[in-house]
Amino acid sequence: MNTSENTKAFFTETGAISSFAARFFKQVYKPRFELNEFIRQCYVIGYQSLPLIGLTGFIMGLVLTIQLRPSLTEYGVEAQLPSMISVAVFRELGPVITALIFAGKIGSSIGAELGSMRVTEQIDAMEVSGTNPFKYLVVTRVLATTLMLPILVLLADAIALYGSYLGVNIRGNTSFSLFYTQVTGILEFGDVLPAFIKTFFFGFAIGVIGCYKGYHSRKGTEGVGRSANMAVVISSVTVFVIDLVAVQVTDILNLN
Amino acid sequence: MLPEPIPVVKAKATAEPVIAIHELAKSFGDNQVLAHFDLVLNQGENLVVLGKSGSGKSVLIKCIIRLLEPDSGSIQVLGENIVDLNEEALDRLRVKIGFLFQGNALYDSMTVRQNLEFPLRRHWMNVSQGEVDGLVMEALDNVGLEETLDMMPEELSGGMRKRIALARTLILKPDIILYDEPTTGLDPITGKEISELMIEVQHKYKTSSLIISHDMKCIRRTADRIIVLLDGRCYAEGTYAELERSSDPQVKNFFE
CATH class of the missing domain: 3.40.50.300 (P-loop containing nucleotide triphosphate hydrolases)
Known part of the structure; x- marks a missing residue:
């Protein structure tokens, strides 16, 4: 494909995903509400992601502390380590890294699950029985990703700080209460709230893109694999784009 | 031409x-x-x-x-x-209108009972659990597979899947x-x-x-x-x- 075809394909895909997202907003308020399926999706998407998110959060905090220590020691500000880690984790690393892990785990699984349902005509079977598969499959999953990711990010942030606490104590002797005081002393409203709000957008984007790619999967098993793969690629890039927009917005609103 | x-x-x-x-x-x-x-x-x-x-x-x-x-x-x-x-x-x-798919299109994450209940629960919202159970058993009785009630589609043979798909088609009593x-x-x-x-279905x-x-x-x-x-x-x-x-x-x- 040449550049103009690539550009056209990009805008066509972006338009189709936007229209899919608009359909979500149209359907989300209409009864019947698939409460049982929503709760099941929250369990699958949120609870079952906890071990992975917890592990990556812990490693993130620990490694960041170990990596940052030599530079801070060089300038004689080693004592600022907990404060710096907490700002970095809460403002940027926690939300973005957790969202990327989430996109890899949940984006691909939604893309593959809905994709295989599409190619085996299970979604068609729901449509022909007049049961609105969009509401049952898409609305529940997008709501679950939107609400579960912020909770997972908060947990990942907390576990990352615990990892950092252990990292600080590898070569030092800092009590938990001192570490805690340093962390809470530096964090402000502008560090936590904007970063927390953007995670809802991350979760929404991952859910919509995963569902879109799966819902429109074609060409048999190869198409299912492609849907899962593209769901991860597009949602990961979208996480960075949203992050870029969010930092500009918070900057303009003087929330930094 | x-x-x-x-x-x-x-x-x-x-x-x-x-x-x-x-x-x-x-x-x-x-x-x-x-x-x-x-x-x-x-x-x-x-x-x-x-x-x-x-x-x-x-x-x-x-x-x-x-x-x-x-x-x-x-x-x-x-x-x-x-x-x-x-x-x-x-x-x-x-x-x-009932539609029997060539590949049956049974919902593979649901049991036979859930497959049959799926359209019922979404169209006949005011029926009691007892009535739903009765309709499910009637549909399974029509195809002679009452014993498969709590089985998953993957546990059934090709012919049994076709019969269950027909039972699901019949459950809303289509014209x-x-x-x-x-x-x-x-x-x-x-x-x-x-x-x-x-032919039996047509006569009944x-x-x-x-x-x-x-x-x-x-x-x-x-x-x-x-x-x-x-x-x-x-x-x-x-x-x-x-x-x-x-x-x-x-x-x-x-x-x-």
Whole structure:
């Protein structure tokens, strides 16, 4: 494909995903509400992601502390380590890294699950029985990703700080209460709230893109694999784009 | 250019039509699959659409239930032009039409009970759990598979899956059933059982059926009338006995 075809394909895909997202907003308020399926999706998407998110959060905090220590020691500000880690984790690393892990785990699984349902005509079977598969499959999953990711990010942030606490104590002797005081002393409203709000957008984007790619999967098993793969690629890039927009917005609103 | 159709025998419409298709056209890019296609399915009738693989039979049946949008023409189903219906009206009409997929399209993450309850719970919201259980057991009794109630689709044989798919189609008591290649891929004995089941269902529930098939044994058992689909048009029409005696080489090919 040449550049103009690539550009056209990009805008066509972006338009189709936007229209899919608009359909979500149209359907989300209409009864019947698939409460049982929503709760099941929250369990699958949120609870079952906890071990992975917890592990990556812990490693993130620990490694960041170990990596940052030599530079801070060089300038004689080693004592600022907990404060710096907490700002970095809460403002940027926690939300973005957790969202990327989430996109890899949940984006691909939604893309593959809905994709295989599409190619085996299970979604068609729901449509022909007049049961609105969009509401049952898409609305529940997008709501679950939107609400579960912020909770997972908060947990990942907390576990990352615990990892950092252990990292600080590898070569030092800092009590938990001192570490805690340093962390809470530096964090402000502008560090936590904007970063927390953007995670809802991350979760929404991952859910919509995963569902879109799966819902429109074609060409048999190869198409299912492609849907899962593209769901991860597009949602990961979208996480960075949203992050870029969010930092500009918070900057303009003087929330930094 | 498509060849002119050669009508062999025209069966007279003796009852009220439940499906009336006029001048239906559907193409995919340059490939004209259906052109000027006409069909009438009468109340209580078993009408078979016979054609080679790739002749557009499945496209036809998917246009009738509007899984595919036709390019032009009208499709009157139970007195309503399905092409003009909005989403809500379409869902209401689809409840009256059962669709048996070639690949069964059972929901593979649900048990047999959940598969059968799925359309019931979404259309008949005011029925009690006891009534739902009764309807599920009645549907399973119709296909002789009560013992599979709590089994997963993957635990069932090909013939059993077809029967469960038929039970799910029957559970909303549709007026019309569309069968897409109901015996394809089944052994001759199971194919015969499914054909007999289709006739039983027609007698018990007074349904009208449109059967897409190229399995001549199934067609001989089930068809009240046959339409031969060739080059996107209704090429010939008649009963099994009438078409079997046809001297037209294209029609004879199917019966040899």
